[in-house]
Amino acid sequence: MNKWTPDFPLSSLELFQQKEVQALAEANLHVLEDLLNWFPRRYEDRRAFDAFPVQVGGEAVCVRGVVVDSARRRFGGRRQFYEIVVEGAGDSLLSSSRLTCRWFNMPYLHRMVAVGHEVVLYGKPKEQGSRVVIDHPEFEVVQDDGGPSIHLERIVPIYRNISGIPPRRLRELLHELLGRSEMDWGEGWSPVFGGHSKGEMLREVHFPEEMERVPLARRKFALEEFFLLQLRVLWRRRKFRAQPGRIQGRKTALLRSFYESLPFDLTGAQKRSVHEITSDLRSELPMNRLLQGDVGSGKTFVAMCAMILVVESGSQAALMAPTQILAEQHYLTFSKWLCRLGVRVALVTGSRKKRIHLELEGDPQIVIGTHALLYDSVDFRDLGLVVIDEQHKFGVTQRSRLIQQGIMPDVLVMTATPIPRTLTLTMYGDLDVSVIDELPAGRGKIITGMRQKPKVSDVTAFLREQLGSGRQAYIVYPLVENSDAVRASSAKGEIDKWSKRLRGYEVGLLHGQMDPGEKDEVMSRFRANEIQVLVATTVVEVGVDVPNANVMIIYNAERFGLAQLHQMRGRIGRGAHQSYCVLVTEGKNEESRQKLEVLESTTDGFRIAEEDLALRGPGEVLGTAQSGMSDLRFVEFLADAGLVREARQLAEKVLTSDPELAGSPGLREKMEEGLGAP
Secondary structure, eight states: OBOOOOTTTGGOOOTTTTHHHHHHHTOOOOOOOHHOOOSSSSEEEEOOOOSSSSOOOOOOOOEEEEEEEEEEETTTEEEEEEEEEEEEEOOTTOOSSSEEEEEEEEGGGGGGOOOOOOOEEEOOOOTTTTEEESSSSEEOOOOOOOSSOOOSSSSSEEEBBBTOOHHHHHHHHHHHHTTTSSSSSSSHHHHHHSSSSSSHHHHHHHHSSGGGGGHHHHHHHHHHHHHHHHHHHHHHHHHHSOOOOOOOOOOOOHHHHHHHSSSSOOOHHHHHHHHHHHOOOOSOOOOEEEEOTTTTHHHHHHHHHHHHHHHHHTTTEEESSSSSSHHHHHHHHHHHHHGGGGGEEEEEOOOOOOOOOOOOOOOOOOESSSTHHSSSSOOOEEEEEEETTTGGSHHHHHHHHHHHTTTEEEEEEEEOOOHHHHHHHHHHHHHHSEOSSOTTOOOOOEEEEESSSSSHHHHHHHHHOOOOHHHHEEEEEEESSOOOOSSSSBBBHHHHHHHTEEEEEEEEOOOOOOOOHHHHHHHHHHHHOOEEEEEEOOSSSSOOOOTTTTEEEEETTTSSOHHHHHHHHHHHHHHHSSSEEEEEEEOOOOOHHHHHHHHHHHHHHHHHHHHHHHOOOOHHHOOSSTTTTOOOGGGGGGOOHEEEEEEEHHHHHHHHHOOTOOOHHHHHHHHHHHHOOO
């Protein structure tokens, strides 16, 4: 008898019809493991249904009944809906415990469910006149299976829909597969499942005898997923560190001159980070370090120190930023501090190339740019250090392409997006981490307040008061221009109104759809205080550093995530002035109010990240930009620090006992597939 391995093609199994194989392929399910990992999204306990008459409330109900009436009806002209009336078992036609179900614009349903059918329904009931109605309920027609059924009288798995395969058929296929003796899970899984077999855990998660068993089974599979993730992270780290690095950073005269030129002292956290980076540069192993710090914590100066050390070692350094505004800001900062030291700095963006010309001409020693560094003809003589700012905005391929322009350069990636401590090990497990956890002295305090539909006159008066003191302000909107589909204000729609309200002051417009030259001009004028108020979109989220700006008004604040709001707020409070961030909201949604209250209570990015994790869950916090994060099946377990640590320890144990995974070719193949750039 041939054994079925996890990578066995579904098209080779006699259980499936050709049209079913095609439907599964369209859902990106190609091999046996793909289908068995299509876990239930919820369960229905069909041993005890909710009772008729159905009570209206906020919770969804699961009921079983008989269709006693049906009709196709019209509304709004040519649009249709299909309606059925269901009674509980044992009720009479005169019974008041009836339930009406409706499906709009789905007229074909009359061929699937009709009078006389016994059905199981799941949905939220609501009152409509004298009727109890469920719109678009999930449903399943009960069939007489002639014996014990996997669809009734038990805990029944409910799966995400796969177009072309009815829910009953999908359930039957999975039940059949899990009962087969041909399954062979191969090697490599014992450290994860311990005393349990993978087949046993799969049966528990798909067809549990008791609901209490499901969390344990799901946790085992979460551990498996995180184990593979951690193993890949450690595998990539080992492969990276196995390559010959370069020894840099031994000479420090230029760095000392830089320190002496600064009118302020670096913070203890900055100095600690510089020391850690210096140790990496002097090591024979290639550096692969994350510099993590809150907005305004001074990561740029730490990166500058690293680049100075590399320049004095005779190599070049490159800094890649995700936006032209941020690249321009870095260029201005580096030019201000390094020009006087004789360091040659160049800027390369999609729209322009610029270089500081010194008496000592030659190749640029530091190149700052956007994605243009990847594509323009930037001829690096000897690229020794790659710095990637806001690294989560770049893909693995982009980072790799820049790194490959040097011969095993050291790598420093930076992020101003605080990551909850429980997630750092998972997201950055292949990197050494330096954290800047204190802000420079002399920064103005930021007062944050949430305001529900404030009067325009009050906001205008407050702005005029601050502008009259010589300060500048941002007014941020979620949209570039008005939209019929989204109920929110826009920068273009409000710019003229603010120009009139703030007559006597210059009001500028900045958004992502402007061409680079226009953005440059607006930002230059804002930095020079020729523009006092900047009406903008989230394009100001990163890279804008105007210490004189001390006010930010964010409209429709509920539409932004906590991390994004915190990033935008970081554009103020960069000077010595008292700063104000006003979060303007409709205030209707309680969850949105809770989110904004977090920002009112703290400016600590790490605490905000933890609150964001609790409010939205790891999936929303991570987003999809992180390589390997977007397709996690058990995102909710990322907040389980114990599970993440256990996965890490198991991965370390496996690699310690078998560094090349020679005894686990299946695992090795998975690791090679996931081998990418640092």
